[in-house]
Amino acid sequence: MKKYVSELLLIPGPTPVPTEVALAAAQNMMSHRSGPFKKLMLDLTAKLQKLLQTQNDVVILSSSGTGGMEAAVASCFSQGDKVLVAAIGNFGKRWIKLAKVYGLATEVLEYDYGQAVDPSAVKALLAKDTEKKIKGVFFQMNETSTAVLNDVEELAKVIRAHGALVIVDAISGFMASELKVDDWGLDVVITGSQKAYMLPPGLAIVAVSEKAKKAIETSDLPKFYLSLQAALKQGAEGQTPYTPAVSLIYQLAAAVDLLTDEGLESILARHERLTKAVRSALRSLGLKLLNENDRTASRAVTAVYPPPGLSADEIRKRMKNDFGITLANGQDELKGKIFRIGHLGYVDPKDVLAAIACLEIILSQLGAPGIQWGKGVQAVQDVLARK
Ligand SMILES: Cc1ncc(COP(=O)(O)O)c(C=O)c1O
Known part of the structure; x- marks a missing residue:
């Protein structure tokens, strides 16, 4: 039995997904090139900026969180660039794999499971890079595999002092703990729908600083679907380069209203x-x-x-x-x-x-x-x- x-x-x-958010997916489709959809996207983006505590551009990619990570790697760097990954678990290893797939010279600072990144170690490593060859530093806000929270503010401080881009996987950390994108000077911040947003999987919400946008303009790594440049250009008009996951966007709008009210x-x-x-x-x-x-x-x-x-x-x-x-x-x-x-x-x-x-x-x-x-x-x- x-x-x-x-x-x-x-x-x-x-x-888990709240009923209001689950039901939002039941709405009929609308044209993603229509005026009402553009308005929906622009309103939604403004509310996302508030939650992310940023004035930076925020784009919504129809991909899981890893798509957002890949978009950051492919879009912000150029052939021959060197990057540093500070890895404390399984998702840190994902940054290493991604950077290598795109042919970036990848330096790694790796920690035992259960430990957080030591900002002074990052500082010491970056201090040796007097020629400023390291163009970006990747790390996790929250390493989900080991249940460890990194000190994003401190890490960003030492990275900014060096000049490299601060690239944060905040997929599982955002809204679980404080994240001040502008105050802390974070260049690319990746979040994912199936975490504190209370949505099903399928969207990556990415905040991009002006400094990152400059790197994006000159990036020559191959990319197409995951081009942040394309997403930013279209996003400014409340649009996406390709057909977005419309139902998930409805759900994100419903969830962001709940979260904003709270x-x-x-x-x-x-x-x-x-x-x-x-x-x-x-x-x-x-x-x-x-x-x-x-x-x-x-x-x-x-x-x-x-x-x-x-x-x-x-x-x-x-x-x-x-x-x-x-x-x-x-x-x-x-x-x-x-x-x-x-x-x-x-x-x-x-x-x-x-x-x-x-x-x-x-x-x-x-x-x-x-x-x-x-x-x-x-x-x-x-x-x-x-x-
Ligand atoms: C910290 C972190 N980074 C990246 C990912 C990968 O995201 P996704 O599975 O949505 O591609 C996850 C997913 O659990 C995560 O927790």
Whole structure:
């Protein structure tokens, strides 16, 4: 007999979609070359600029986040350019692969899993580049695979002092934690629809500075669909170079209205609160976090080791089968070694309470030592009860 359980998706993207946003996709198509669509795009872009705290141009690409990353690499650099990638996990490795695919001379600063980039190391490395050969520095705001938040402001400061472009993958970090595109001087910032925007996957929203636009004008790397130059030119008119994912644009407009009504402060506060609740609960259950440093803790996802002797995959499997709760696997070398609890986007305090309560049951059934009923739940309640 099939057992029906309601589903709770606690992964760091795709994240749950609010009903208002889901229903926005049901609207009929309109011509993407029509006046009403242009108005929709221009209004939407203005609201996105507010959320991104920027006056820079913002373009919407019909691609997943990686398309935005590739657009940044292909559009901002030229043959023979040197770049630096500061990588702290799986998505940092993606920057390295992309830079190499486009033939860029790629210097890499790599960290152990669970660590953040050290801005002073970037500073020291850039200081050696007296001839200013390094044209851009790539890093993640939030490394989703290891649940680590980088200090974007500090990194941008040292990169700007050198003069290279500051290129930030903020796909999972944006709106989970503070990101001040203009105040911090970020040149290209890539965000993705299936994260804190609370949309299905399929859009990359990219903010581009005037300095980046200058590099884009002279870039000679091959590109077509992912040309930021084309997207910027058309975007100024509320247009896209090719047929956009119209339904996702409707959904983005609906989601951005919800987010704007809520306000950035509240969006950031709820991510902070859920992060604290999850970390506190896991610790109170005796579990070891991949990143024990609260300052660099991702506000989008928490990565945790299973208790010694227990399988992370078995825990995830039982959470899904018994309770309908989907948790994320580790990635890369961390596959099967950790599990990750997403608290990004449309996730509620009660979702976290339920997840921790169910996790207690699964851990206890699997024989984890010292599980006391309600200890994790109480830790969540302690955080949530604080105003
Ligand atoms: C930090 C980060 N960068 C890049 C990506 C890749 O984005 P996408 O899967 O939308 O191409 C993700 C997706 O999870 C991510 O979390």
